[in-house]
Amino acid sequence: MPTPSRYWREIPQRYRLEAQKCKNCGVVLFPPRLICPECKSRDFEDTKLAEKGKVLTYTIIRVPPHQFVDQAPFAVGIMELDDGVKLTGQIVDCDFEDLKIGLRVKIEFRKIFEEGGSGILCYGYKFVPDM
Amino acid sequence: MRDVAVIGVGITKWGELWEKSLRDIFVETALLALDDAGIDRIESMYVGCMSSGLFVGQEHIASLLADYLGQTPVPSARVETACASGGLALRLGYMEVASGMSDVVLVGGVEKMTDVNGYEATYALGSAADQEYEGYHGITFPGLYALIARAHMEKYGTTREQMALVAVKNHKNGAKNPLAQFPFEITVDSVLNSVMVADPLRILDCSPITDGAASVIICPVEMARKMKKPVIKVIGSGHATDMIALNQRKDMTWLEATYQAGRQAYDMADKRPEDIDLLEVHDCFTIAEICVIEALGMVEKGQGGKAVEDELTYIEGKIPVNPSGGLKAKGHPVGATGVAQVIEIVKQLSGDAGERQLKDPRIGMTQNMGGSGGSTVVHIFERE
Ligand SMILES: [Zn+2]
Numbered sequence: 001m002p003t004p005s006r007y008w009r010e011i012p013q014r015y016r017l018e019a020q021k022c023k024n025c026g027v028v029l030f031p032p033r034l035i036c037p038e039c040k041s042r043d044f045e046d047t048k049l050a051e052k053g054k055v056l057t058y059t060i061i062r063v064p065p066h067q068f069v070d071q072a073p074f075a076v077g078i079m080e081l082d083d084g085v086k087l088t089g090q091i092v093d094c095d096f097e098d099l100k101i102g103l104r105v106k107i108e109f110r111k112i113f114e115e116g117g118s119g120i121l122c123y124g125y126k127f128v129p130d131m
Numbered sequence: 132m133r134d135v136a137v138i139g140v141g142i143t144k145w146g147e148l149w150e151k152s153l154r155d156i157f158v159e160t161a162l163l164a165l166d167d168a169g170i171d172r173i174e175s176m177y178v179g180c181m182s183s184g185l186f187v188g189q190e191h192i193a194s195l196l197a198d199y200l201g202q203t204p205v206p207s208a209r210v211e212t213a214c215a216s217g218g219l220a221l222r223l224g225y226m227e228v229a230s231g232m233s234d235v236v237l238v239g240g241v242e243k244m245t246d247v248n249g250y251e252a253t254y255a256l257g258s259a260a261d262q263e264y265e266g267y268h269g270i271t272f273p274g275l276y277a278l279i280a281r282a283h284m285e286k287y288g289t290t291r292e293q294m295a296l297v298a299v300k301n302h303k304n305g306a307k308n309p310l311a312q313f314p315f316e317i318t319v320d321s322v323l324n325s326v327m328v329a330d331p332l333r334i335l336d337c338s339p340i341t342d343g344a345a346s347v348i349i350c351p352v353e354m355a356r357k358m359k360k361p362v363i364k365v366i367g368s369g370h371a372t373d374m375i376a377l378n379q380r381k382d383m384t385w386l387e388a389t390y391q392a393g394r395q396a397y398d399m400a401d402k403r404p405e406d407i408d409l410l411e412v413h414d415c416f417t418i419a420e421i422c423v424i425e426a427l428g429m430v431e432k433g434q435g436g437k438a439v440e441d442e443l444t445y446i447e448g449k450i451p452v453n454p455s456g457g458l459k460a461k462g463h464p465v466g467a468t469g470v471a472q473v474i475e476i477v478k479q480l481s482g483d484a485g486e487r488q489l490k491d492p493r494i495g496m497t498q499n500m501g502g503s504g505g506s507t508v509v510h511i512f513e514r515e
Contacts, residue, residue, distance in 0.1 A: 002267075010263055010267075014267075031263070031264060037374070056282065056383070057278045057279075057281045057282040057285070057383060058278070058281060059270075059274050059277035059278050059281060059329045059330050059331075059332075060327075060329065060330040061269055061270065061271060061274050061329050062326075062327050062328055062329060062330070063253075063271065063273070063328045063329070064269055064271065065250070065253055065254060065257060065266070065269060065271060066250040066253075066254070068269040071269065074269060076268055076269060076270045076274055076278075077278070078278055078377065078378040078383065086378045086379065087264065087378050088264060088265050088268050088270060088376065088377070088378045089268050090268055090269060101281070101282075101285050112267065112268065112269070113269070122267070124267065124268070
């Protein structure tokens with residue numbers, strides 16, 4: 001359950017897809033870090049995630065965490081974006097039968113879940129088929 | 132460093148233990164271990180526990196458990212690496228005895244998981260993943276392993292039936308373990324027709340929610356030799372990490388931390404995969420056992436599914452895996468699992484494993500894994 005400050009801290013990544021590129025080895029990191037896990041450099045430049053990519057693997061969550069109960073069943077996958085970044089997210093607007101490894105997808109900004117009747121509405125990126 | 136041996140073990144029946152508290156289930160097993168070792172005092176203790184805070188609202192169990200075990204003021208530490216907490220407790224206890232700092236150390240593990248409802252238990256277990264970049268998107272632990280399973284099926288042609296066979300095999304073993312939570316056999320059909328949790332994993336691919344604890348006593352090997360029972364030495368110890376989020380890893384079908392921890396343990400013990408007579412590994416989900424035996428070098432990359440289909444990993448096979456019933460049948464009280472694995476190896480190497488006893492094994496291995504593979508601890512044991 002995100003508190004307001006915990007939610008607010010992640011907004012640059014979840015709303016604006018802010019990432020970083022290592023100035024030494026060129027890897028794109030998401031979320032940003034203080035040290036590059038590839039080359040240990042601490043020198044980065046700001047970048048933004050590529051908004052298109054493909055599905056590397058996926059599942060359909062049928063027994064969800066409680067804040068996702070009203071959405072189940074729903075698909076979650078690991079996507080590889082065209083800049084090499086890999087990230088986890090929901091795959092929506094896609095029939096389950098059409099899900100497959102290699103499916104081309106693009107990022108859209110969506111509501112992720114609601115914290116009950118009076119809590120935070122939590123937003124972020126989801127993936128939709130890129131027709 | 133000094134050689135270290137296990138001189139006492141204690142474990143009780145696992146399951147939904149409504150009438151017992153966290154402190155009760157731990158102290159029961161610790162007393163059994165003390166009795167088995169024939170001692171009533173220890174110099175220090177390490178207890179693996181993943182999430183007593185979320186499961187029972189109790190932190191600082193290092194003090195609580197030393198207190199209720201009647202051992203204050205001995206030093207006591209709670210150890211946490213998610214589901215690998217118990218294995219890590221052994222490694223830290225081992226280091227303390229091997230270094231000469233202490234002679235007699237108690238290593239335990241405990242998790243009391245049924246005081247909360249299913250959603251709360253799912254949330255607590257989910258906290259072993261990256262909460263901001265995995266959990267935030269609704270992924271669960273079965274979901275993470277389902278992502279691994281789908282990738283493994285795609286890359287290596289691993290089949291749904293091969294995964295089911297892991298559960299069938301482990302229940303076949305667990306049926307002979309009176310302390311198991313689910314000591315009965317199941318069939319491939321029952322796995323394939325059980326409720327879908329996260330495609331392609333079904334409920335009978337998943338280890339259960341369990342209350343349980345386990346304890347062992349370790350000491351220098353010279354001390355163990357004075358006892359009238361087989362001397363079971365710790366001859367290798369390995370511990371490694373990987374990126375916490377599955378999506379950050381280069382190959383989602385490969386458990387790098389397990390590979391690295393295994394390599395350390397093999398090097399230290401001067402053994403190779405073919406020297407190992409039996410293994411207790413972390414089958415939190417059926418696909419996990421398949422990936423683990425690949426990362427430990429028991430089979431080639433991608434051949435873990437075929438290994439169970441060919442019955443290599445059955446008790447009668449060339450590489451017996453999880454004779455105790457594994458997490459699947461024995462239960463999975465997360466912090467206790469790594470210590471219970473040690474107990475099964477000690478029992479097997481001592482010829483004390485009852486109906487599921489292997490024929491005269493001499494060298495055994497444990498592999499205990501946290502999260503989706505972000506932490507792994509491996510140990511190798513040998514009967515003198
Ligand atoms: Zn770099």
